[in-house]
Amino acid sequence: ITDPQTNKPNIVDIHTHMYPASYIKLLESRNTIPLIRSFPGHPEPRLVLLPSEVPLLSNPSPSHPPGRPLTEAYTSLDAKIAFMDKHNISISVLSLANPWLEFLSTSPDPSSLLEPALRINVEFEVMCSQHPGRLYFFGVLPLHPENTLCALPLVLSMKMKFKHCRGVIIGTNGLGKGLDDPDMEDVFEMLEEDDLPIFLHPHYGLPNQVFGERAEKGEYGHVLSLALGFPMETTVAVSRMYLSGMFDKFPKLKVILAHGGGTLPFLAARIESCIRHDGYLHKKEKEGRGKIKRSIWEVLNSQVYLDAVVYGEVGLKAAIQASGERGVERLMFGTDHPFFPPLEEGEEEWGSVVMNTEAVNKGLGEGSKEARMVLGENAIKILNLEKP
Ligand code: URA
Ligand code: ZN
Known part of the structure; x- marks a missing residue:
């Protein structure tokens, strides 16, 4: 797929977020994170999402309040389309950004998640239908610890009613106990049956304590939590899912990992080694009480897909290699828009796009078949999108 006028490859962006209107309303009504709040002296309201920002909320610095400016890039479909046009992106697979509806999962009534989830998915479906051929979306699920089956009607309607839905975005928490929770099996089964891939995306990072006092005071901005946490x-989430045998139980379930799989490509061999040298697991296997059937490499080569949001050639190549002999068929380009906007006034090109496309072009050769696959063709095949 190449643009006949510019001769540049058409790009498909599978990692690109929005907050539709009903979600913004929800955040505006809250006083714990995630929330939207205005701070004196700052014209734009601010979006405060990250657990690492909680210590800053009670005593906000007047010059650097917590969060990030809530610009129209987060909320406006026109802004999304303008961003796509500017960066030669033909198709975007939109998703609600973190933390989805997880903050509602503490509500005593599981069905209270249904209405907001349904509304958000309808908003995404409507956006997609306004730009035929250019937009698809990953839907949001009403995951609640008390009732896994409350996701069922929504999953069913995704396939039947939401023509542009190509999977679901979920966090690492699942129903509250992670993705190795046996209660997640109902959800995985539904998604496998309906061939709806999971886009697995982080939100919580690591406990603040890991990063130390200076980070807690905000001295390093969001760098440690976003780059490392x-x-x-x-x-951790996908490793737990693997260790629990979920991939063996649901061998047709597809999982797309955000940010090139986090650090999984680099650590997969270490995970393998730790399994092989673990006395407890060894004993369990000998006693016939559970064995992981396939190596983590086999899972990476068959059920896991990685996005290419890694910003550099080294990580990109690792992600491809970790995904097997035909690993180059399993990576899909993304931008993480509207996060990481340019910071200088008048800067129009987004560094996230430039860094990620350069990583592909340098790593695979500009204009090569492989580069075109990662930039767009893989996503078209894997997510069953219409060719531009
Ligand atoms: N990217 C995201 O998707 N979410 C964040 O909160 C920050 C960066
Ligand atoms: Zn993201």
């Missing part, structure tokens, strides 16, 4: 969170 997020990828580690994804790695």
Whole structure:
């Protein structure tokens, strides 16, 4: 797929978020994170999402309040389309950004999640139908610890009613106890049956304590939690899912990992080694009480897909290699828009797009078949999108 006028490859962005209107309303009504709040002296309301920002909320610095400016890039479909046009992105697979509806899962009534989830998915479906051929979406699920089956009607309607839905975005928490929770089996079964891939995305990072006092005071901005906490969170979640045997139980379930799999490509061999040298697991296997059937590499080569949001050639190549002999068929380009906007006034090109496309072009050769696959063709095949 190449644009006949510019001769540039058409790009498909599978990692690109929005907060539709009903979600913004929800956040505006809250006083614990995630929330939207205005701070004196700052014209734009701020979006405060991250657990690492909680200590800053009670005593906000007047010059650097917590969160990030809530610009129209987060909320406006026109802004999304303008961003796509500017960066030669033909198709975007939109998703609600973190933390989805997880803050409602403490409500005593599981069905209270249904209405907001349904509304958000309808909002995404409507957005997609306004730009035929250019937009698809990953839906949101009403996951509640008390009732896994409350997701059922929504999953069913995703396939039947939401023409543009190509999977679901979920966090690492699942129903509250992670993705190795036996109660997640109902959810995985539904998604496998309906062939709806999971886009697994981090939100919580690592406990603040890991990063130390200076980070807690905000001295390093969001760098440690976003650069290190997020990828580690994804790695832990998918490793637990693997160790619990979920991939063996649901061998047709597809999982797309955000940010090139976090650190999984780098750590997969270490995970394998730790399994092989673990006395407890060894004993369990000998006693016939559970064995992981396939190596983590086999799972990476068959059920896991990685996005290419890694910002550099080294990580990109690792992600491809970790995904097997035909690993180059399993990576899909993404931008993480609208996060990481340019910070200088008048800067129009987004560094996230430039860094991620350069990683692909340098790593695979600009204009090569492989580069075109990662930039768009893989997503078209894997997510069953219409060719531009
Ligand atoms: N990227 C995301 O998707 N979410 C964040 O909160 C920050 C960066
Ligand atoms: Zn993201």
